[in-house]
Amino acid sequence: MTFAIPCYNSAAYMERCIDALLPCGNDVEVIIVNDGSTDDTGKIADNYAAQYPEIVRVIHQENGGHGEAVNMGIKNASGLYFKVVDSDDWLDDQGIIKVLQTLKTLVRDNSAPDMMVCNYIYEKLQEGTRHVINYNNVFPHDRIFGWDEIRRFPPWKYLVMHSLIYRTQLLHECGLRLPKHTFYVDNIFAYQPLPFVKTIYYLDVDLYHYFIGRDDQSINESVMTKRIDQQLLVTRIMIGCHRLPGSIPSKKLTNYMLSYLAMMMIICTVFLRISGTKEDHTKEKELWSFLSGCDNSLHWHASIMFLRMVGNLPGSSGNKITVKLYKIARKVYKFN
Secondary structure, eight states, X not given: OEEEEEESSOXXXXXXXXXXXXXXXXXXXXXXXXXXXXXXXHHHHHHHHHXXXXXXXXXXXXXXXXXXHHHHHHHHOOSSEEEEOOTTOEEOHHHHHHHHHHHHHHHHTTOOOSEEEEEEEEEETTTTEEEEEOOTTTSOSSSEEOGGGOOOOOGGGOOOGGGEEEEHHHHHHTTOOOOTTOSOTHHHHTTTTGGGOOOEEEEEEEEEEEEOOOTTXXXXXXXXXXXXXXXXHHHHHHHHGGGSSSOOSOHHHHHHHHHHHHHHHHHHHHXXXXXXXXXXXXXXXXXXXXXXXXXXXXXXXXXXXHHHHHOOOOTTOHHHHHHHHHHHHHHHHOOO
């Protein structure tokens, strides 16, 4: 199994992330992608590669952003399965052992799934709080299943990069290529490959520890407001995913992807309305027009789901709409 660790100026915290993977030994390949760091990130990565040459590989590249670092990890992965671990996050030591043991058994029995899903944990270390996101009321347990067996996803339980392990070859087959110098590409990673996934396995373990608390973190509310153009780009790419060759094989998967896309439209809308400038109002209209131009049916479904999530939109109460949108977005993204 390959773990890709995108690193940009991560010297202060990357060791915890890497150290959690080393006890797995030769069962794993750890690819550290140094994305043009200007601190000691590259030096630390090279030290790990020198000390653990059978486990750790280092790729140094010019700064291309988180997406390009993930792209490089996928391109160079030799493991049967692939997972991204951000350099400020870490995996549970017992959880990863259980994941590897389960995958070994499934591969041995010729029933290796296209995708494995595990739980993840929001770690707000500065507040001393943690919140586990599990899928035990969405997926069957401990067996292979398909999309027709899934139950309804609450918006705060959508599949995210932290919860997913893909079969590496599937990522090549679906043509996944994340844009450079763009934040929020993890939404594309958790969305574009799904129509290519035929078999799934849910392992009810709390695997991924997702750190929340840095002021410069991409989900920080003020940062998201400044980077709204990148959020818009990601949403447009996700809209384009519906034009991939072949139809989405399951009605339940179709509904899930429509619901996820509606949530992305809500996220974009809330931050454009929080800013409230004339330019941002134009961007909001352009985004919905883009959706309509790509697929009228898709636009209709997203609009209906948008209204269901937000409720009836009163004509003269724009501020109330924005507040309600904001509360939904905050619940999903767990802002700092």
